[in-house]
Each structure stands twice: as structure tokens, then as C-alpha cells.
Amino acid sequence: xxxxxxxxxxxxxxxxxxxxxxxxxxxxxxxxxxxxxxxxxxxxxxxxxxxxxxxxxxxxxxxxxxxxxxxxxxxxxxxxxxxxxxxxxxxxxxxxxxxxxxxxxxxxxxxxxxxxxxxxxxxxxxxxxxxxxxxxxxxxxxxxxxxxxxxxxxxxxxxxxxxxxxxxxxxxxxxxxxxxxxxxxxxxxxxxxxxxxxxxxxxxxxxxxxxxxxxxxxxxxxxxxxxxxxxxxxxxxxxxxxxxxxxxxxxxxxxxxxxxxxxxxxxxxxxxxxxxxxxxxxxxxxxxxxxxxxxxxxxxxxxxxxxxxxxxxxxxxxxxxxxxxxxxxxxxxxxxxxxxxxxxxxxxxxxxxxxxxxxxxxxxxxxxxxxxxxxxxxxxxxxxxxxxxxxxxxxxxxxxxxxxxxxxxxxxxxxxxxxxxxxxxxxxxxxxxxxxxxxxxxxxxxxxxxxxxxxxxxxxxxxxxxxxxxxxxxxxxxxxxxxxxxxxxxxxxxxxxxxxxxxxxxxxxxxxxxxxxxxxxxxxxxxxxxxxxxxxxxxxxxxxxxxxxxxxxxxxxxxxxxxxxxxxxxxxxxxxxxxxxxxxxxxxxxxxxxxxxxxxxxxxxxxxxxxxxxxxxxxxxxxxxxxxxxxxxxxxxxxxxx
Ligand SMILES: Cc1cc2nc3c(=O)[nH]c(=O)nc-3n(C[C@H](O)[C@H](O)[C@H](O)COP(=O)(O)O)c2cc1C
Numbered sequence: 001x002x003x004x005x006x007x008x009x010x011x012x013x014x015x016x017x018x019x020x021x022x023x024x025x026x027x028x029x030x031x032x033x034x035x036x037x038x039x040x041x042x043x044x045x046x047x048x049x050x051x052x053x054x055x056x057x058x059x060x061x062x063x064x065x066x067x068x069x070x071x072x073x074x075x076x077x078x079x080x081x082x083x084x085x086x087x088x089x090x091x092x093x094x095x096x097x098x099x100x101x102x103x104x105x106x107x108x109x110x111x112x113x114x115x116x117x118x119x120x121x122x123x124x125x126x127x128x129x130x131x132x133x134x135x136x137x138x139x140x141x142x143x144x145x146x147x148x149x150x151x152x153x154x155x156x157x158x159x160x161x162x163x164x165x166x167x168x169x170x171x172x173x174x175x176x177x178x179x180x181x182x183x184x185x186x187x188x189x190x191x192x193x194x195x196x197x198x199x200x201x202x203x204x205x206x207x208x209x210x211x212x213x214x215x216x217x218x219x220x221x222x223x224x225x226x227x228x229x230x231x232x233x234x235x236x237x238x239x240x241x242x243x244x245x246x247x248x249x250x251x252x253x254x255x256x257x258x259x260x261x262x263x264x265x266x267x268x269x270x271x272x273x274x275x276x277x278x279x280x281x282x283x284x285x286x287x288x289x290x291x292x293x294x295x296x297x298x299x300x301x302x303x304x305x306x307x308x309x310x311x312x313x314x315x316x317x318x319x320x321x322x323x324x325x326x327x328x329x330x331x332x333x334x335x336x337x338x339x340x341x342x343x344x345x346x347x348x349x350x351x352x353x354x355x356x357x358x359x360x361x362x363x364x365x366x367x368x369x370x371x372x373x374x375x376x377x378x379x380x381x382x383x384x385x386x387x388x389x390x391x392x393x394x395x396x397x398x399x400x401x402x403x404x405x406x407x408x409x410x411x412x413x414x415x416x417x418x419x420x421x422x423x424x425x426x427x428x429x430x431x432x433x434x435x436x437x438x439x440x441x442x443x444x445x446x447x448x449x450x451x452x453x454x455x456x457x458x459x460x461x462x463x464x465x466x467x468x469x470x471x472x473x474x475x476x477x478x479x480x481x482x483x484x485x486x487x488x489x490x491x492x493x494x495x496x497x498x499x500x501x502x503x504x505x506x507x508x509x510x511x512x513x514x515x516x517x518x519x520x521x522x523x524x525x526x527x528x529x530x531x532x533x534x535x536x537x538x539x540x541x542x543x544x545x546x547x548x549x550x551x552x553x554x555x556x557x558x559x560x561x562x563x564x565x566x567x568x569x570x571x572x573x574x575x576x577x578x579x580x581x582x583x584x585x586x587x588x589x590x591x592x593x594x595x596x597x598x599x600x601x602x603x604x605x606x607x608x609x610x611x612x613x614x615x616x617x618x619x620x621x622x623x624x625x626x627x628x629x630x631x632x633x634x635x636x637x638x639x640x641x642x
Contacts, residue, residue, distance in 0.1 A: 036131045037103070041071040043119055043126035046084065048074075058113075058132070060106040071130060076102035076110050087117060087128055103132060112139050158182070158257030160194060164242065164250045168193045169214065172252075181236075181259045183229030194255065197226040197236065210240065217242045217250045223260065235264040287384040290369065292377050293336050295320040295329075307362075307386055309355025320382070325351035325359055340368050340378045349387065361391035407476060413583030414469065417595050421465060424593070425458030432458075468597040471530070472582050475604045482527065482608040486520040489528075489560065493553050496532055504540050507548060514554035521560060522632045527605035531613075534598035535564040535625050541592055543568035543622070560611075560629045567622040571615075579615070588619070602627075 031038055037055035041048050051059075051066040059066065059074055071087075072080045079101040086099065102110035113132040120129050152159050158178030162169040174189045182189070182197060189196075198204070206222040213220030219241045226236040237260045243252040281288040281301040287308070290299035297320055300312035308315070308323060321329045339346060345367035354360035362384050369379040432451040440448060474480045490513045497511045532551070539549030543566045550565045571579060575586040580603045585596040599613075602625075606613050609629045617623035 034131075036133045037113070039066070039071055039074075039128075039130040039132070040122065041087075041128045041130060043087070043128050046070050046072055046087065046128075049122075049127060055132070058103055058105065058111055058134070060108060071128070074104055075115075076104055078102075083115070087130075100135065101132075112136055156180075158255070160189075160255040160257065162194065162253045162255065164217070164252050169253060178257060181228075181234065181257055182226070188229075198224065199227040199231070201225050201227065210238070213240060214253065217244075223264075233261070234259050235261045285385075289315070289320060289382045289384065290379055291320050291336075291382070292379050293333070293340055295332060295336065298379075307354065307360065307384070308352070323352050325353055336366070336380055339366050339380055343368050349391070352384075354386075354388075360386055361388045363387045410472065410476065410582050413596065414472075417583050417597075421593065421595055422462060425461045428458045429455050465595050468595055468601060471601050471604075472597060475601075480604065480608060482524055484522045484524045484609070487523045487525055487528070488518060489521050489523065490515045490517065490519065490553060492525060492528060493532065493551070493562075496529065496536075497551060500533075500536055500540070507546065508540050508543075509536060510548045510550045512550070512552045514552070519555075521629075523609065523629065524605075527608055530605040531602045531627055532562070532564070534602045535627070538598055539564050539566035539568065539623070539625075541568075541594070542566065542589070555631055558631055560627075560631045562627045562629075563624060564627075565622065565624040570619040570621050571617040571623055572619050576617070580613075 031050075031052050034052060034054060037058050038052045039048050039055055040050040048066050048069050048071050051063050053063070056063045056066060061069075066074075072084045075083050083099070083101055099115050101113055101115045103113050104110055112135040114135050115130065115132055117128050117130040120127055153175045154177075155175065156177050158181050159173075159175040160171050160178055161173040163172050170192060171190050171194055174184075174186045178189065179185055184196075195202075198207075204224055206224055210220055210222045210224075212218075219239070221237070221239050224236045224238055226234055228234060237258040239256040239258075241254045242250055243254060244250050281299075284301075285303055285306070286301075287303045288299070288301040289297050289304075291297045297315050297318055300315040302312055304310060304312045304315055315323070319329075321332050324332065335346070335348075345365055347363060347365045349361060349363045352360045352362050364382050364384045366380050366382045369381050371378065432454045436448065436451050471480070493513065494511070497509050501509055536549060536551060543549060547567050550563070552563045552565075554561050569588055571586050572588055575584070578584045579586070580599050582600040583596040584600075585594055603613050606627055606629060611627065611629035613625060613627050615623060615625045
């Protein structure tokens with residue numbers, strides 16, 4: 001505990017003589033009961049002759065121990081010399097001034113004391129009556145005040161105190177913070193009203209608030225334009241508090257000045273950029289959304305209405321994920337975390353719910369928003385553009401390209417097929433024609449007839465092939481005619497079976513029919529012909545001679561179910577996927593003739609009826625094709641078409 005160096009001993013006033021005090025009976029009482037430590041020391045050698053209880057307590061020695069000790073031995077080493085010289089410099093019956101000393105204590109820190117002494121005469125002996133007063137409390141209080149003063153002096157903000165009893169409220173204190181902020185020294189500021197900081201800029205709304213508060217002795221907060229000593233502007237956030245006595249009398253005002261220039265300028269800049277940004281957001285066609293890491297929107301631009309059919313206010317506080325078509329909330333949250341963590345923008349294309357329940361394709365660029373300050377939540381800004389027409393055009397283009405590719409593929413296969421399949425009948429025609437030209441007149445009519453029949457068959461075969469090719473080209477162009485009419489399906493199938501039996505032999509087709517006799521269904525007979533002619537011809541073509549193909553016609557509820565089953569060579573697994581593609585032929589067909597169009601034509605014909613063909617096949621064991629066509633109620637047709 002430090003304390004100030006003692007000043008020079010001052011002359012005391014007129015104190016009573018020790019002798020006369022001693023004569024008083026109450027001295028003894030005073031000596032013992034005093035709150036101060038009292039020592040009586042020999043003025044000659046300085047030894048303690050007596051000491052009171054307080055002295056014993058403070059020095060942590062008994063009065064008996066104290067007696068006989070040199071008094072100066074009880075004070076701290078650094079104080080001894082001058083205490084001694086001070087005591088010996090005085091004449092009889094004079095009182096010393098107050099001096100600060102430290103009293104040594106056994107097993108304790110020295111006790112700061114105020115020492116006062118008087119020379120007195122005791123029983124003819126010159127003595128020093130020494131009084132020590134405990135200063136530790138006062139020291140503590142002083143230290144406390146010093147600490148507070150230092151704290152006030154060293155805060156970064158300005159701290160000022162004005163005298164409220166003077167009409168102009170002159171400053172009586174300014175701290176270092178004030179000096180630093182304003183550039184004015186304490187010397188230049190103290191004694192003046194603080195209005196000098198306003199320079200020429202006296203027309204400020206906030207000054208009226210301040211004046212009123214000062215007039216009424218009320219606290220207030222204002223933000224003023226002030227000017228430093230060098231004339232530069234700073235924004236001063238001023239807090240004023242009145243100070244009153246216990247009786248309520250206003251004595252001072254305390255002012256706290258905070259330089260908020262950076263904050264004000266930042267805000268002004270921010271507001272300007274926000275204005276620019278809103279102007280932009282409000283006037284562009286793209287939708288701008290601002291949302292936090294969870295996707296909760298806090299700003300949506302007006303174009304939201306046009307794109308999503310929702311007012312911006314209806315979107316705010318909602319989740320962005322809810323606007324996204326099949327928005328996987330978890331995946332989106334991960335994407336947004338990525339944007340915030342990486343600080344990088346990303347552009348993605350996805351589907352959103354558009355106006356009138358439509359689905360929109362949008363391209364969104366999501367960028368992290370710079371933080372306004374560290375406590376602000378991380379946010380993302382998304383610029384969303386409707387790219388539906390572009391996506392549809394691209395899709396259209398992709399489809400067209402795909403179609404083009406398919407057509408090219410078909411053409412290639414067609415050329416391959418023509419070069420293979422047309423060659424044989426043409427060779428046959430050429431051979432028969434040259435035979436007839438060279439030997440037509442010399443051969444038997446029967447032989448000639450055979451050659452004509454050969455030519456006719458070859459031409460028919462070529463014609464059939466051309467019909468098939470025409471079917472493909474019409475089908476690809478979407479121009480296949482579909483002309484359904486009420487048909488007695490059982491009768492139709494029977495006649496078809498008969499026709500094929502004539503060509504291939506009766507034993508080659510086993511036919512069964514579950515349909516009610518005379519049942520009529522709305523079907524296109526030309527297409528039906530394509531379906532079953534092809535399926536049955538294949539079944540016969542790819543079965544060993546003598547083996548029959550089974551043809552069954554029936555109905556299951558609303559479906560006409562017709563099956564063609566054979567025990568032929570079967571279809572290799574690898575050909576299953578492309579089996580219905582035009583010009584595709586399974587790899588195990590060997591020398592069996594065919595264009596690779598039959599199944600394609602059958603399938604397209606079923607599809608035109610809104611039906612389908614399914615198949616299953618095991619290599620070497622046979623195949624089973626199942627045709628499903630929608631059945632209309634026979635009675636309905638009987639009613640309308642008969
Ligand atoms: C303690 C205290 C601190 C003040 N600090 C400032 C200050 O930093 N800047 C300022 O422009 N005015 C400050 N003022 C206000 C002016 O001193 C003055 O009271 C104000 O301009 C209104 O008075 P006027 O109308 O006579 O100018 C302070 C006033 C008080 C009492």
C-alpha cells in the first residue's frame with residue numbers, strides 16, 4: 001500500500017500543555033480508550049515509556065513489550081530518520097504537524113498512519129506524546145477515487161463534466177478520450193461551453209432535443225455533427241446525464257461523446273447500395289430472393305408475382321425449398337451450406353412451381369451475401385431466371401436429334417435389308433425371265449407356268465417388302481391410318497387362320513377361341529391383319545416343320561387377350577431389347593428370310609389401338625407373344641353399328 005511522502009512539519013495551533021492534561025484525571029481514561037494509538041516516549045533517547053492498548057493492538061506487541069523500545073524502531077525503516085529528526089527538532093510543548101508514517105507490525109503489512117506528536121513534561125521529564133491515526137481506510141478511499149479518475153480519463157469515449165450552476169454550462173473536466181476525438185486539449189476546452197464543437201453547423205434538429213433536456217435537467221441521447229480542431233466533421237453520439245445533490249439540486253452534467261462517424265458513413269453507404277440494389281431488383285425480370293442458410297426467405301423482388309404468381313409478401317418467411325419442384329430439403333440445405341462455406345456462387349437449373357400450377361424451369365445463381373457484421377446471420381442471394389422456353393427448345397432439339405438418329409439408323413438398316421432381301425427375288429426373276437426369253441417357246445407349258453409363277457411370287461414378295469417399308473415410313477412420320485370399325489373378332493381370326501393354313505398346311509396352326517359367338521369389337525382390320533399375320537408367320541417360320549403354332553383368342557374384362565405361342569428356335573436374350581426395332585432381326589435367324597419389320601409393324605399396330613404386345617422366349621424352346629387390345633362391349637357396338 002503506497003502513500004504520499006510526508007510534507008514538512010507544520011506549526012500546530014495552540015495545544016494544551018501535557019502537564020496540564022496530565023493533571024486532569026480524565027487523561028488516563030483518554031489514554032486508554034482513545035481510538036488512536038498513543039505512545040509516550042522519552043524525549044531524550046526516544047524509548048517508549050508507555051503505550052495504550054490500541055498501540056499494542058496495531059503493533060501486535062504487548063504494552064510491556066513496547067515499553068523500553070525505541071519509538072522510531074516501530075516505524076518503517078524508510079520513515080525512521082525523518083521521524084527521529086522531526087521529534088528532536090522540537091522544543092517543549094510544541095505540537096508537530098501531521099505526518100504520514102508506516103507503522104511496522106509483527107507478522108502483518110505496515111499500517112499507514114498519520115502521526116502527530118507533542119512535547120510535554122512528565123514528572124519533570126521531557127517526553128513526546130505521540131498519536132498515530134489509522135489511515136488505511138482513507139488511503140483505500142483515495143485509491144478508489146484515483147482508480148476511478150484514471151478509468152474515466154482513459155476510456156476511449158469522451159467524458160466531459162459541465163458546471164450546471166453556471167448558465168452557459170462551461171466544461172470543468174474533459175478526459176483524454178475527448179482530447180483524442182476532438183483534437184482539442186483539456187486546456188482549450190475547459191471553461192467553455194461545448195458548443196464550440198458545432199462550429200458553424202448550428203442548424204441541427206437534434207440540438208433542440210439537447211437544449212430541452214439541458215433546460216429541464218433531464219438525461220438525453222443525441223447524434224450531432226461536430227467538428228474537430230482541424231475542421232473535419234465527425235458524428236458525435238452524445239449522452240448527457242444530470243448530476244444532483246442529495247437534496248435534488250442540479251450541480252453538474254456528465255457528457256459521454258462517442259465518435260460514430262464510421263458507423264454513420266457505413267450505414268449511409270449501405271443504405272445507398274441497398275437503394276441501388278432494390279431499384280435493380282425491382283426493375284429486372286429475374287426474381288431475386290434473399291434467404292438464410294435454412295432457406296427462409298426474407299426478401300423477394302416484385303417479379304416474384306409474374307413468375308410464381310405469388311406476391312413477394314406471401315413468399316417472405318416461407319422456405320425457398322417449398323417453391324422448388326420436388327425440392328429435397330436436405331440436399332438443398334447442403335447446397336446452401338456449401339455456398340456459404342466456400343464463399344462461391346453456383347448456378348443450377350431446376351424446376352419450380354410457377355403460376356397457375358405450371359412447372360417452370362429456372363436457372364438460379366446463388367451467391368453468399370457479404371456479412372454486414374459478424375453477428376448477422378449468413379445469407380444467400382439467388383437470382384432466378386425463367387429458362388422454360390430454353391429448356392423446352394433444348395428438349396425439343398434433343399428429341400429431334402434422337403429421332404434423326406433413329407431415322408438414320410433405320411435408313412442404314414433399310415439399305416442393308418434391301419441389299420440382302422431384294423437380291424434373292426430379283427435374282428429369281430432375272431433367272432426365270434432369261435429362261436423364258438431363251439427357251440420359252442421350246443419348253444412344256446407346265447414348266448413355263450412354273451417360271452411365271454416364280455416371277456409372280458418374287459414380285460409379290462418384293463411388293464410385300466415394299467408395303468412393310470412404306471408402313472415404317474408412314475409410322476415414323478406419324479401418318480399411319482387408324483380406322484376402327486366393329487369387327488366379329490372370332491370370325492376374323494378364323495378366316496386369317498384358314499388363309500395361313502392354306503399356305504403353310506393345316507397342321508401348322510392350332511386355333512382356340514373363348515370369345516362369345518358374334519362378339520363384335522371396335523378394331524382396325526388392316527392393322528389386325530398386320531399383327532396376327534406377322535406373329536403367326538413368324539411362329540411357323542421359326543418352328544421345325546410339322547410343329548404347330550398355337551393361336552388363342554379370348555377376353556379378360558376390358559382386355560382382348562390373344563396369344564401366339566410356338567416351340568421354335570426361340571429368341572436370344574441379347575436380342576430381346578431391340579426385338580421390336582425396325583429392321584432388327586434376331587441373331588439366330590440363319591437363312592430364314594425376313595425383313596426385320598414384322599414385329600415392329602405388329603407392335604405399332606397394337607399401339608394404334610392403345611394396346612400392347614408382350615413376349616417371353618427361351619432360346620431353343622420357343623416363344624410366346626401376347627397381344628392386349630382394349631375391348632369395347634359388344635352390345636354397345638351391336639346397338640350403334642348394326
Ligand atoms: C456535459 C455536456 C457535454 C456536451 N457535449 C457536447 C458535445 O460533445 N458536442 C456538442 O455539440 N455539444 C455538446 N454539449 C452541448 C453544448 O454545450 C450546448 O449546451 C448546446 O449546444 C446547446 O446550447 P446552445 O443552444 O447555447 O448552443 C454538451 C453539453 C453538456 C452539458
